Amino acid sequence: MAIVPLFGHAHERERLTTAADAGTLPASLLLCGPRGVGKQRLALWLAQRMLCTASGARPCGVCEACRLNLSVRHPDVYWFYPRPRLKDADASVADALDDYNAATQARVEQYGLYPRPSGSDGIHVVTVRAIVQRASLSPALARRKVFVIGDAERMVSQEGADQAANAFLKLLEEPPADTTLILTSSEPGALLPTIRSRVVPMRVRPLGETDVRAFLADEAVRGELDRAGVPAGEATRVTLAGGAPGTLFTRAAREAARTAAARLLDTVRAAPADRHAAALAQGVAGARGAFSDTLSALVELLRERAADALARGDMARAYAASRAVPAVAQAQARADGNVNPQLVAAALLRTLAEVGA
Numbered sequence: 001m002a003i004v005p006l007f008g009h010a011h012e013r014e015r016l017t018t019a020a021d022a023g024t025l026p027a028s029l030l031l032c033g034p035r036g037v038g039k040q041r042l043a044l045w046l047a048q049r050m051l052c053t054a055s056g057a058r059p060c061g062v063c064e065a066c067r068l069n070l071s072v073r074h075p076d077v078y079w080f081y082p083r084p085r086l087k088d089a090d091a092s093v094a095d096a097l098d099d100y101n102a103a104t105q106a107r108v109e110q111y112g113l114y115p116r117p118s119g120s121d122g123i124h125v126v127t128v129r130a131i132v133q134r135a136s137l138s139p140a141l142a143r144r145k146v147f148v149i150g151d152a153e154r155m156v157s158q159e160g161a162d163q164a165a166n167a168f169l170k171l172l173e174e175p176p177a178d179t180t181l182i183l184t185s186s187e188p189g190a191l192l193p194t195i196r197s198r199v200v201p202m203r204v205r206p207l208g209e210t211d212v213r214a215f216l217a218d219e220a221v222r223g224e225l226d227r228a229g230v231p232a233g234e235a236t237r238v239t240l241a242g243g244a245p246g247t248l249f250t251r252a253a254r255e256a257a258r259t260a261a262a263r264l265l266d267t268v269r270a271a272p273a274d275r276h277a278a279a280l281a282q283g284v285a286g287a288r289g290a291f292s293d294t295l296s297a298l299v300e301l302l303r304e305r306a307a308d309a310l311a312r313g314d315m316a317r318a319y320a321a322s323r324a325v326p327a328v329a330q331a332q333a334r335a336d337g338n339v340n341p342q343l344v345a346a347a348l349l350r351t352l353a354e355v356g357a
């Protein structure tokens with residue numbers, strides 16, 4: 001199983017190719033540009049090109065290294081990005097690597113097409129430790145190792161983790177000779193200044209319409225967009241994509257979160273047994289990111305309801321809806337703090353029923 005090819009970015013590819021061939025490619029690179037334009041895909045393409053063993057045009061797409069890279073299984077290419085905090089507070093580097101293996105496999109099963117990470121996801125200290133540790137090892141198969149760190153502005157600084165943070169900064173500043181680090185960010189201004197000053201930025205531009213059309217015509221892309229419930233029709237999708245087709249998947253995930261939030265709110269006035277069932281439905285394994293998105297959508301919905309009620313002059317409803325917002329904020333904090341989503345949802349639904357939301 002392979003991720004979809006890289007579409008467009010001819011200009012960026014040429015610049016990277018020229019630098020790589022001249023030996024002037026920075027060892028710590030930052031790809032920045034709007035969300036959804038394919039920065040992480042471009043980084044994975046660069047990793048593939050660097051490790052391709054063909055003598056002619058690279059990446060060849062057929063050598064063993066290329067084939068491993070196309071399914072994101074090359075042992076010398078590491079892909080990190082924001083993830084939910086691991087449940088175990090004492091999670092080890094091995095636990096973090098296991099988590100990324102599973103998460104990346106899930107991304108590959110969706111052909112490398114995924115929504116933006118949930119708002120509470122981060123690149124946690126244990127992940128930073130994993131990066132530092134893996135960078136110190138020799139490559140397994142190739143002559144180099146490449147680290148792709150997506151949404152790098154979500155790197156979480158945490159009290160008492162200075163050692164890991166400092167080791168990472170040292171790595172960025174002076175990577176081992178066989179190591180390349182490629183960070184990506186759509187909010188480079190939000191990067192820690194200590195990180196920003198140690199990477200060479202390169203701008204990744206939105207895709208032109210021809211490239212967007214080519215992306216949308218890909219069979220795997222079409223299948224995933226249909227599955228995510230993105231409105232059909234090429235012209236509609238081209239417009240919705242706006243040069244950043246990755247945002248289509250985020251949009252679909254947001255709609256799904258809003259639907260889930262509305263459903264949750266509907267059960268507030270239902271019988272306790274129905275509320276209980278709704279709470280249980282929030283506990284699906286691995287869905288903590290989804291639950292967190294549902295809660296964010298719930299805040300949005302409640303604010304909209306409060307505004308609507310206010311506009312209608314229905315003060316009681318406006319008051320109830322606005323009283324519910326802090327309850328959801330509290331639920332968000334508990335969910336981020338690793339309390340079981342089912343318990344959080346059950347308590348939240350009880351509170352919402354009490355305030356009459």
Ligand SMILES: [Zn+2]
Binds near residue numbers: 063
């Ligand atoms: Zn190759």
